[in-house]
Amino acid sequence: MSAGIELNGLNGSKQKITAEAHAALDAALRGGTALEGEPGYAEASEIWNAMHRRKPALVIRALGTSDIQAAVNFARSNGLRMSVRAGGHQIAGLAVEDGTLMLDLSLMRSVTVDPAARIAQVGPGAILGDVDRETQVHGLALPVGVNSTTGISGLTLGGGFGWITRKYGMTIDNLLSAEVVTADGAILRASETENPDLFWAIRGGGGNFGVVSSFEFRLHPVGPEVLSGLVIHPLDAAEDLLPKFRELCAKAPDELTIWSVLRKAPPLPFLPEDWHGREVLIFAACYSGDMSEGEDAMRELRALGSPIVDVIGPHPFVGWQAAFDPLLTPGARNYWKSRDFLTLEDATISAILQAVKTLPDPQCEVFIAHVGGAMARVAPNATAFPQRDSHFTMNVHTRWDSADQDGACIAWARALFDATAAGAAPSVYVNFMPDDEPDRLGEAYGDNLARLREVKARYDPSNLFRVNHNIQPQEAAAAAQ
DSSP states (O other): OOEEEEEEHHHHOOOEOOHHHHHHHHHHOSEEEOOTTTTTOOOOOOOOOTTTTOOOSSSEEOOOOHHHHHHHHHHHHTOEEEESSOOOOOOTTTTTOOOOOEOTTTTTOEEETTTTTTTEEEOOBHHHHHHHHHHTTTEEEEEOOSSSSHHHHHHHHHHHOTTOOOOOHHTGGGGEEEEEETTTOOEEEEEESSHHHHHHHTTSSSTTEEEEEEEEEEEEEESSSEEEEEEEEEGHHHHHHHHHHHHHHHHHTEEEEEEEEEEEOOOOSSOOGTTTEEEEEEEEEOOOHHHHHHHHHHHHHHHOOOOOOEEEEEHHHHHHTTGGGGGTTTEEEEEEEEEESSSSHHHHHHHHHHHHHTOTTOOEEEEEEOOOGGGGGGTSSSOOOOOSSEEEEEEEEEESSOGGGGGHHHHHHHHHHTOOTTTTTTTOGGGGTTTGGEEEEEEEEGGHHHHHHHHHHHHOOOOOSSSSSSOOOHHHHHHHO
16 A cells, blocks of 8 residues: 555646545455556556557556545545546547546446347446447447447547448437436436436536546447448449538438448458558448348449449457457557538549558548437437537548657648548537547537537536546536537
């Protein structure tokens, strides 16, 4: 046990915690605490994006709601800054901060499914692969993201979209309730009928309002196999094919999702070796319905151009959900810039194609997701997440290994971001925002930001939960203007 710990306090102060206070905290926890060099510390403080390697002063490893409550009470009563880590996958790296108290939820990975009611109870440390595996045992699924190592907490609190969002809505549209530990240490249930303002805010507003200790989700019949896969074309065909991709997305049934990726081809086993490392256009598609109907729905996509390979076919849904994992492993340096587009204009396509011809690293890519369908039939003010129009989300995903490449890779991403400004919608997906975009909070929440500040003032008036894409309480936001 320590001889005392100095931690970051609120508003830039430093706070000293005595050895006795640390010992009392550790004894009160089921999961315990960890200092640098102690068991569990390195595992808890590691996050996906290697751009952000930070060392918290003290880690609390929660095993249940009581540990979360104890952590919140300890941070508040001692005036400490506290970060919260669940999956550790956020691009901005805000789960970990140097010198700060960190609450680690990654051990709370339980997933319990009631197949008759089609409901899942999910712990805040679960990753998407945990959820997929347990729900698919019963032929059920929750709309989540496309990388199985992403944490369910961060994904949900920011919105959450993926392959079956067009059919069944966003992750937040399927959240029935949540248990939330708020800044005063209260344990509240948030749902449409209990603390509905809190429930509204956590569906897109991030971790600004409390720490979720349990999620309750609605599930849907999907799988165990879906018609899915890739159609890969030379990049030279993209100028002709991307406008057709735009047209296909506009008329696709809700069951069909088509996204595109532009990058250097990875060494995929089904891709001819002479194409490895060359620029390609990849169409990734998934049909969440009857296989024969899916064949009909994908026919026009598969008839486009002269693809290098077409590997559309029946795949286990769990496997398809993890198909992009090899390109998104932890330990690389990552920087994202993102824009929404209500339509993919020709000038936007041209700017993207020019940029892809000068990729700064073979791991870099431009990812264009199309979302709509069920998620677009929800009112913009029904949840904190406001962008409900059918739209394309571009993620300029720069990824590399050496810090020597930081300047070139970040500059490339920013240049493409600037080049696509004219056709962009005034919105951004908060889960795709890096740590250098605090000025985009208004884009992330639009007209919902004022109400979010009101809810923040009600549940966290002192802004205890501030190590995030921070929504300030109403009074503080007004004073800063």
